[in-house]
Amino acid sequence: MEKIKKFTAKTVNLPNEDIDTDQIIPARFLTLPSKEGIGECLFADWRFDSSGNTNNDFILNKDVSMGCEILVAGNNFGCGSSREHAPWALVDYGFKAIISTSFADIFKNNSLKNGLLPIVLPKDVHEWLLDNPGIDITIDLENTRVEFNNGDNHEFEIEAFSKYCLINGLDQLSFLLNHEDDIMKYEGTL
Amino acid sequence: MASKGKTLFEKIWEQHVVVPETEETPAIIYIDLHLIHEVTTPQAFTLLRESNLKIRAPKKILATMDHSTPTVPISSLKDLDVVAEKGPAQQIRDMIQNCKDFGIELYDFNSDRRGIVHVIGPELGATQPGRTMVCGDSHTSTHGAFGALAFGIGTTEVAHVLATQCLLQRKPKTLAVNLTGNLNDGVSAKDIILKVIGEIGVDGGTGHVIEYRGDTVSSLSLEQRMTVCNMSIEAGAKAGMFAPDDATFEYLKDRPFSPQGTDWEKSIKKWSELKSDDNAVFDKEVNIDVNSLEPMITFGTNPGMVMPINGVIPDHQGSVSFKQALNYMQVESGKPLLDRPIDVVFIGSCTNSRLSDLKDAATILEGRKVSENTRTLIVPGSQSVKKEAELLGLDKVFRRAGAEWRESGCSMCLGMNGDTVGKGQLAVSTSNRNFEGRQGVGSRTILASPKTAAASAITGTVQDPRKYEVR
Numbered sequence: 065m066e067k068i069k070k071f072t073a074k075t076v077n078l079p080n081e082d083i084d085t086d087q088i089i090p091a092r093f094l095t096l097p098s099k100e101g102i103g104e105c106l107f108a109d110w111r112f113d114s115s116g117n118t119n120n121d122f123i124l125n126k127d128v129s130m131g132c133e134i135l136v137a138g139n140n141f142g143c144g145s146s147r148e149h150a151p152w153a154l155v156d157y158g159f160k161a162i163i164s165t166s167f168a169d170i171f172k173n174n175s176l177k178n179g180l181l182p183i184v185l186p187k188d189v190h191e192w193l194l195d196n197p198g199i200d201i202t203i204d205l206e207n208t209r210v211e212f213n214n215g216d217n218h219e220f221e222i223e224a225f226s227k228y229c230l231i232n233g234l235d236q237l238s239f240l241l242n243h244e245d246d247i248m249k250y251e252g253t254l
Numbered sequence: 255m256a257s258k259g260k261t262l263f264e265k266i267w268e269q270h271v272v273v274p275e276t277e278e279t280p281a282i283i284y285i286d287l288h289l290i291h292e293v294t295t296p297q298a299f300t301l302l303r304e305s306n307l308k309i310r311a312p313k314k315i316l317a318t319m320d321h322s323t324p325t326v327p328i329s330s331l332k333d334l335d336v337v338a339e340k341g342p343a344q345q346i347r348d349m350i351q352n353c354k355d356f357g358i359e360l361y362d363f364n365s366d367r368r369g370i371v372h373v374i375g376p377e378l379g380a381t382q383p384g385r386t387m388v389c390g391d392s393h394t395s396t397h398g399a400f401g402a403l404a405f406g407i408g409t410t411e412v413a414h415v416l417a418t419q420c421l422l423q424r425k426p427k428t429l430a431v432n433l434t435g436n437l438n439d440g441v442s443a444k445d446i447i448l449k450v451i452g453e454i455g456v457d458g459g460t461g462h463v464i465e466y467r468g469d470t471v472s473s474l475s476l477e478q479r480m481t482v483c484n485m486s487i488e489a490g491a492k493a494g495m496f497a498p499d500d501a502t503f504e505y506l507k508d509r510p511f512s513p514q515g516t517d518w519e520k521s522i523k524k525w526s527e528l529k530s531d532d533n534a535v536f537d538k539e540v541n542i543d544v545n546s547l548e549p550m551i552t553f554g555t556n557p558g559m560v561m562p563i564n565g566v567i568p569d570h571q572g573s574v575s576f577k578q579a580l581n582y583m584q585v586e587s588g589k590p591l592l593d594r595p596i597d598v599v600f601i602g603s604c605t606n607s608r609l610s611d612l613k614d615a616a617t618i619l620e621g622r623k624v625s626e627n628t629r630t631l632i633v634p635g636s637q638s639v640k641k642e643a644e645l646l647g648l649d650k651v652f653r654r655a656g657a658e659w660r661e662s663g664c665s666m667c668l669g670m671n672g673d674t675v676g677k678g679q680l681a682v683s684t685s686n687r688n689f690e691g692r693q694g695v696g697s698r699t700i701l702a703s704p705k706t707a708a709a710s711a712i713t714g715t716v717q718d719p720r721k722y723e724v725r
């Protein structure tokens with residue numbers, strides 16, 4: 065896994081609340097064999113009409129959204145299904161972080177395991193971001209701060225172990241595997 | 255001061271801690287039973303292969319095929335190509351191969367144990383009080399009906415459990431939902447949970463494990479409790495739970511995987527202790543009175559947008575998302591949904607496809623016909639439910655009424671296997687999600703109980719089941 069420490073990127077806004085994983089990636093794409101290229105299907109039913117034509121009104125299809133790597137989305141982003149295809153699609157499309165006022169639990173967990181940062185900011189800051197689309201912001205994971213161009217900066221919370229793994233590019237499975245003795249001991253009591 | 259008691263959740267959690275949580279690291283929790291299906295496992299198996307890892311405890315896995323499986327009869331893999339599209343067919347083949355390669359018993363097409371993963375766990379007696387259970391599927395919360403701690407995980411975590419039988423977890427908070435009163439005729443467990451989600455909101459349970467408590471609980475059957483726990487995730491909750499009681503033990507007795515003989519007695523003793531202490535403290539509490547509860551239906555694009563069947567659609571109060579949802583559904587604030595024409599009725603899914611759900615539907619459809627304008631699809635939750643229903647002649651009731659009767663599977667709940675609601679069509683469904691396009695591209699969904707769905711099928715419009723239940 066790539067190490068994530070600090071990066072600056074442009075925001076794009078999708079203010080809808082309760083964006084569910086069926087919107088992020090509809091079920092018919094869950095049979096794709098690989099994570100590569102799955103970004104093509106991100107928000108498929110919003111980006112394309114049923115004949116596959118691009119919906120030019122949808123924000124991600126507009127020129128201003130080109131190269132944006134931070135998605136600012138409405139409350140309770142990622143609710144619904146446990147499909148990890150959701151963060152896979154967001155990452156493959158090019159997003160590095162999602163900012164919202166809250167995230168669904170499973171989506172948040174899945175994101176953290178795929179190098180996608182789910183960042184919760186206070187309501188007023190979130191509103192300010194929605195009012196000021198397409199700005200460059202810096203996400204400093206080591207210091208868990210989001211920095212704006214105007215000098216404003218805000219702390220965010222991230223689960224300590226996930227942060228450690230992301231900064232050091234470690235994968236959580238090796239940590240579990242290293243506890244073989246503890247697991248054996250526990251199994252001995254069953 | 256008396257020491258603080260423990261909640262049911264805390265008791266099960268503590269029994270499964272392999273390595274305790276610290277500020278730096280989450281707890282390592284042992285998983286007693288891992289449920290797997292074809293959609294959320296392929297990448298996990300790939301990871302195991304790439305890392306040269308084995309499955310730690312193949313016997314602690316329950317494997318089935320449900321999401322992409324066709325619901326028309328299928329006798330061989332060759333037939334799969336006739337009835338399934340390429341993607342789903344390949345996924346099913348991969349599942350068979352993966353289970354074979356890794357030594358996991360799979361309930362595939364030839365097995366009479368096959369079915370929706372959350373339906374077969376309980377009916378096989380694999381779902382047991384006090385167990386930790388996970389599955390790459392958010393509706394794993396269903397199994398909490400038995401006093402298990404059961405929740406959905408992602409595919410990376412599926413790989414973690416396959417390789418180590420453990421998960422890294424921060425301890426969630428607890429939410430008590432106190433249910434009081436008795437259900438009126440025509441009202442069912444689905445209406446309870448829709449009401450709960452409407453009250454606390456689709457993120458009201460985020461970060462919490464819900465325990466359903468209160469005097470209503472003892473009157474609810476295990477199948478009803480499963481419906482309630484199933485949709486706890488729609489309120490954002492990590493899991494839903496009921497403390498096990500005599501009804502739980504009764505349900506589990508003599509099931510294929512239930513403890514037998516002296517083990518059974520021992521288990522009952524152990525399970526009886528699984529309840530929240532009187533002085534246990536929950537992080538949050540909510541009270542819901544079900545005495546005046548009416549059949550509930552959703553009007554929007556998430557399960558929290560819900561109202562009584564006779565209600566009118568609430569005002570958007572300026573919310574853009576709310577307005578968009580009404581727009582998508584082609585409905586208006588201030589208007590009712592009752593009597594509105596529908597195109598499809600779907601009775602099925604892990605929320606409402608067990609025998610009692612089918613019986614509910616059959617009571618209403620008996621001797622009646624479904625509307626010519628409405629496609630009515632009835633999909634049992636498992637092959638075993640199918641068999642039981644056929645022994646009772648329910649299939650005949652449905653067929654005579656003009657409904658389709660299928661093999662088990664997830665089917666139209668998520669429309670992966672070819673069973674879909676068409677673009678722009680409106681469906682009354684007993685499933686759990688009314689998200690945009692959930693049942694097919696451009697589909698619109700009203701969530702309801704099996705009774706409401708069956709009543710609606712008759713007229714081809716949204717109907718109040720209470721009009722049909724008593725003759």
Ligand code: SF4
Pocket residue numbers: 320321370371372391393603604605663664665667668685686
């Ligand atoms: S029936 Fe629907 S909700 Fe249940 S497991 Fe299948 S797809 Fe998921």
